[in-house]
Amino acid sequence: MTKATPIDGGDIKSAAAWTRKRFAGVDIARTALRESGRRGVLGGLAVSVAVLISGCDSVVGIPGDEPEPAATQPTSTTTTGANTGGDTPEPPAVSQAITRWAADLRTGNLDELEQKCWTMAPLNVRAMYAEPAPILAALDQPSVGNGSSTVWKSAAVTVIANDRELATDYACPRVFATGTTLAFNDADARHTVRRYLSRLVGEPVAPTDAEGTYPLVCAAEPGSWDPNGTGSATTAPLAVDPDASGDVTAFIDQSLESEWPRGDYITVSATVTNAAGGQQKRTFTLKSGEEGYCIGDVSA
Template structure:
């Protein structure tokens, strides 16, 4: 299983969000790593996405000598063990990371993983187990992995400048919706991308209040998980994102049903302990 927004700061070591800019997955708005090129829409009979993240990877990692050391985490031995194969690939086969790290938008992996030496300097330090993630802090870069990544055995990290708070961005929000829709049409970006392992729907805590009414409730999609039953495809190249009120963000995308009717659907997301989660779709 290889693998913003105004007030809310949720760090991976203490995961965070910052204000987001309106953006889109069109060729004029987003670099090619976040766009499809093979077809205008993704359907149940097609590959869920033409991004590198669609590549299916073996869940078994060959045991080889470490390409670079990963510092131990005194309270979480599994963390360094799960990060090690990723580090090996960073050193020996960096072009494979976009495909193996399918939980993260390829647009983000291409940027985050660019400074190999700074990353290696960070992971060589002892790691620290935090509330939501394990982090390795270097002179210039911090490497952080979520618990779901550690559980997978191949931990794809988020990397951000040391001394700053990590911020999920609009590409993260769009990729969350992309993965959700790919599951809905039966073509997940990876065979292991299932809700029980990688939750995409907001949990059942009564904290959902995108309109800022002061009256929180359970996210509507949690109460009614069948809102998109019957979806057979979606137009990935037209995924767009906009900042919402407070710490929420919306992602819109045209979707198709079994009758061939196309309609725009708008997803509302917020950041939770596992990154962006979807709370509603209309």
């Protein structure tokens, strides 16, 4: 197993540099992002895609894990957002959820976006949303639903919002360069475990972060759990036994580490405190899907 290179708490440039080295052949929107827009748009989007492939996360309020303050981006002059053209009209709830987010994006206040987009690893938020202009331009395009998400696409940028989040009051979409593939990284996996453990100790990262609205545990059906690649998929163990994590009363956020076993699966370890006051290491196994990572198993 190759241990994921943690860049938690580091600057975004380091994340981008690490990814360029690992994925040297990726050419991000090379035609649409030239000349006057190259320095600004490519600077933001290359980093955006970089952190979607590599790893970069932090939590506000945890000493030593806060991202460095980012320069406030210029307010975009784009006047529209979430264009609802096309053959399939966009439901009003979708328009409201994405428009609220787009209004905040226009201000360029990354600190506010980081707080409101708590379902994502904080530095992933900062990287994806660093350049509002091309994102807002993509939102001017007609939206297309694919059954589980809604997509806005321009020649340079693709914006995709999970329908589950679009059903809430505020939707934070993923942003990546058009022509590349949306991918979830090890920072996403660690943040999933962070949110799961935060719930267990009674301190969710947001008041509304609950399993019923934002599932983090892999669904029992269909039984597609096969981290060892045996070819015989089963139901995820944590879906069968939701109490497998034990009586966790606290955890050390800085202890979160990730490794890639194989394929769509990743493990994240964390040091937790049990009801008796003792500390133990727990290892969580997660699977990547269309909506991000879900936790399927936990072991001591």
